[in-house]
Amino acid sequence: QSVLTQPPSVSAAPGQKVTISCSGSSSNIGNNYVSWYQQLPGTAPKLLIYDNNKRPSGIPDRFSGSKSDTSATLGITGLQTGDEADYYCGTWDSSLSAVVFGGGTKLTVL
Amino acid sequence: EVQLVESGGGLVQPGGSLRLSCAASKFTFSSYAMSWVRQAPGKGLEWVSSISGSGGNTYYADSVKGRVTISRDNSKNTLYLQMNSLRAEDTAVYYCAKPGYSSSWSRNYDYWGQGTLVTVSS
Numbered sequence: 203q204s205v206l207t208q209p210p211s212v213s214a215a216p217g218q219k220v221t222i223s224c225s226g227s228s229s230n231i232g233n234n235y236v237s238w239y240q241q242l243p244g245t246a247p248k249l250l251i252y253d254n255n256k257r258p259s260g261i262p263d264r265f266s267g268s269k270s271d272t273s274a275t276l277g278i279t280g281l282q283t284g285d286e287a288d289y290y291c292g293t294w295d296s297s298l299s300a301v302v303f304g305g306g307t308k309l310t311v312l
Numbered sequence: 313e314v315q316l317v318e319s320g321g322g323l324v325q326p327g328g329s330l331r332l333s334c335a336a337s338k339f340t341f342s343s344y345a346m347s348w349v350r351q352a353p354g355k356g357l358e359w360v361s362s363i364s365g366s367g368g369n370t371y372y373a374d375s376v377k378g379r380v381t382i383s384r385d386n387s388k389n390t391l392y393l394q395m396n397s398l399r400a401e402d403t404a405v406y407y408c409a410k411p412g413y414s415s416s417w418s419r420n421y422d423y424w425g426q427g428t429l430v431t432v433s434s
Contacts, residue, residue, distance in 0.1 A: 204356060237420035239357070246424040247349075247357065252412055258422060290357050294418040300373055301347070301359035301418050 205230060206291055206304035213310040218281050222307045224274040224291030230302055234294040236274040238267055241288045241306075250289075251276060281311050314338045314423040316408050321428030328398050328432070334391040334408030334425055342366070342386040345417030348393050350404035351427075360406070361393065362417045371417075376402075398432045405429050 207225040214220040224236065236254050239247040249258050251267035254274065266277045274291055291304040320332040334346070347362040361382040362371045370382050381394040391408050406428050409421035 235419055239421075246407055246426055247421075248424070249412065249420060249422045252420040252422070258412075292357070292420070298374075299371070301349075301362075303357040303359070306356040 204305040205295055205298065205302040206293070208289075208291060208304035208307045210305070211308045211310065213312055214281050215312050216281050216283060219277065219279045220281060220309065221278075222276040222289050222291075222309070224276070224304050226272050226274075226293065226302075228272060229297035230272075230293050230295040231269065231274055232272040233296060236267065236269050236291055236293045238265075238274075238276045239290045239292065241290065243287070247290065278309070283311050285309060286311050314410060316410060316423055316425035318406065318408055318425040318428040321406065321430045323431045323433065324398055325434050326399060326432055329394070329396045330398065330430060332393040332395065332406055332408075332428055332430070334393075336389045336391065336408075336410070339410070341384075341389040343414045344410055345414075346384060346391045347409045347411070347417060347421065348382065348391075348406055349409050349421070349424075350402075350406045350430075352401070352404040355404075358404075363391070364417065365414070395430070398430075400432050403430060403432045 238251040241247045254269040255267040288306045295302045315337045317335045348360040363382045379397045383392045408425045410423040412420045412422035
């Protein structure tokens with residue numbers, strides 16, 4: 203299983219808000235920056251959030267990130283059907299000396 | 313905009329070898345460390361390997377250490393992944409990825425290629 207723990211799936215209605223959690227430890231999330239990636243079906247991952255809470259240019263402010271202790275959260279407001287995708291958290295793990303990712307969360311917009 | 317184009321994937325028998333390439337453009341390739349990240353069918357992302365901008369430092373996941381060699385040719389703006397002793401569990405789409413910071417290869421990846429599929433099967 204993955205070093206970072208994410209819920210396998212989340213769902214919400216269009217226009218609503220959803221949060222996706224990413225749980226780790228002091229060797230990864232607790233002492234390193236977290237990034238989030240969106241992977242639409244059949245495409246490559248895309249950077250959504252970096253350095254815990256920063257958005258690359260072009261990413262709408264409907265997407266937000268936060269970190270507290272050994273957990274991180276991705277928030278998406280004003281859900282759209284186009285947001286249906288897999289979402290992954292990632293960070294550096296000092297104990298493993300490796301980049302680690304969560305197992306991914308499938309977002310369904312009902 | 314930054315472009316990363318992978319090639320070299322295909323069907324290979326267990327125990328075989330394959331060399332993947334990633335052609336980079338629209339950024340100063342030699343200034344950035346580069347990475348390979350893979351995704352097995354229906355599974356999540358797994359970091360495979362990274363290499364510093366000069367090529368002098370390399371890093372590997374335990375799952376591939378000793379079987380995989382990452383390299384780069386800065387004169388050709390190309391990243392490589394030589395994969396030997398391939399196993400069924402190496403079957404995946406392999407992405408090359410550029411870090412968001414030239415000073416850190418592990419902090420985040422702001423550009424990804426479209427991926428190349430490697431299938432290890434007899």
